[in-house]
Amino acid sequence: MTGGTRETGEINKRMTIAAQECGWAMALAMRVVLEHPEIQHTFQVRRYAPDIPIIANIGAVQLNKGVGADDCRRLVEIAEADVLVLYLNAMQEVFQPEGDVDFRGLSSKIEKLCRQLSIPVGVKEVGWGINGVLAKILFDCGVQFVDVAGAGGILWSQVEKHQTGHPLLKKAVQAFTDWGIPTAECILEAKSMAKARTILASGGLKTGVDAAKAIALGADLAGLVRSLLPAAIDPDSEKMVKRLELVMLEMKIAMFGAGITSVSDLKESNRLVYEASG
Ligand SMILES: Cc1cc2nc3c(=O)[nH]c(=O)nc-3n(C[C@H](O)[C@H](O)[C@H](O)COP(=O)(O)O)c2cc1C
Numbered sequence: 001m002t003g004g005t006r007e008t009g010e011i012n013k014r015m016t017i018a019a020q021e022c023g024w025a026m027a028l029a030m031r032v033v034l035e036h037p038e039i040q041h042t043f044q045v046r047r048y049a050p051d052i053p054i055i056a057n058i059g060a061v062q063l064n065k066g067v068g069a070d071d072c073r074r075l076v077e078i079a080e081a082d083v084l085v086l087y088l089n090a091m092q093e094v095f096q097p098e099g100d101v102d103f104r105g106l107s108s109k110i111e112k113l114c115r116q117l118s119i120p121v122g123v124k125e126v127g128w129g130i131n132g133v134l135a136k137i138l139f140d141c142g143v144q145f146v147d148v149a150g151a152g153g154i155l156w157s158q159v160e161k162h163q164t165g166h167p168l169l170k171k172a173v174q175a176f177t178d179w180g181i182p183t184a185e186c187i188l189e190a191k192s193m194a195k196a197r198t199i200l201a202s203g204g205l206k207t208g209v210d211a212a213k214a215i216a217l218g219a220d221l222a223g224l225v226r227s228l229l230p231a232a233i234d235p236d237s238e239k240m241v242k243r244l245e246l247v248m249l250e251m252k253i254a255m256f257g258a259g260i261t262s263v264s265d266l267k268e269s270n271r272l273v274y275e276a277s278g
Contacts, residue, residue, distance in 0.1 A: 009042030018240035020049035027055035030075045046080035056081035061100045063109040069116035085122040095160035114142030125149035129181030132189030145198035151180025152204025154226045191218035208250025
């Protein structure tokens with residue numbers, strides 16, 4: 001979520017330490033490093049987390065702004081990341097007066113990047129969702145996983161509303177408060193179009209019950225962002241660990257209540273219900 005200042009560097013550190021302690025993956029939004037290499041140290045968190053997957057993340061639209069495989073390799077090296085994720089955020093950029101709105105031809109650039117990099121590449125949205133058709137297109141491009149990042153959580157258009165000084169954009173954004181595909185719908189669609197592929201679910205997940213539901217619907221992994229922020233900005237790093245422990249406990253209790261003893265059975269539960277009902 002963060003990076004660039006001393007304070008946000010501290011947030012990255014706190015989140016990474018908690019992720020290492022609880023066995024979560026950690027994603028770092030690194031677009032800012034492309035323009036400000038001097039703040040790259042705020043993303044050098046591998047020393048706090050030797051074991052967990054670290055994800056380096058930039059906007060897919062940057063590929064249309066001259067960013068190429070070498071830049072991506074550099075970001076991955078800085079973060080000692082295992083995976084690169086490209087985010088699709090057209091409906092965020094469009095409400096920024098200086099936003100990057102040239103999303104043309106990105107699928108072929110994503111395809112090329114997947115061939116050029118030796119680590120897996122994933123694609124995510126940022127809160128409006130990836131539907132089944134797009135998930136299939138992305139997998140056909142060589143993407144290893146898709147995080148649907150659907151609607152139900154943060155509404156970037158509303159965040160941009162408070163930032164833009166452009167009066168017409170400020171008005172137009174009001175028409176988009178219910179834009180986006182709900183996360184549950186995205187998971188079902190993506191799974192039906194790309195059965196054997198890895199689907200991550202994020203977008204509006206706040207509790208371990210939400211995470212359990214996302215996995216029962218067909219996701220392989222669940223991601224939380226906005227709902228972790230209050231704990232992440234608290235200087236008491238124990239709060240972040242406790243926050244992740246709470247999510248894990250909620251998920252275990254949800255599984256207990258549903259009579260499910262493993263995450264793999266949770267993943268299968270949807271299929272079993274469909275089969276039982278014919
Ligand atoms: C403060 C903040 C910063 C974010 N920055 C990024 C980013 O740089 N790259 C990205 O892919 N997603 C970013 N996101 C979007 C999240 O990754 C996620 O897709 C979205 O917030 C939906 O999940 P949530 O409802 O759990 O927050 C950000 C979200 C928040 C709250």
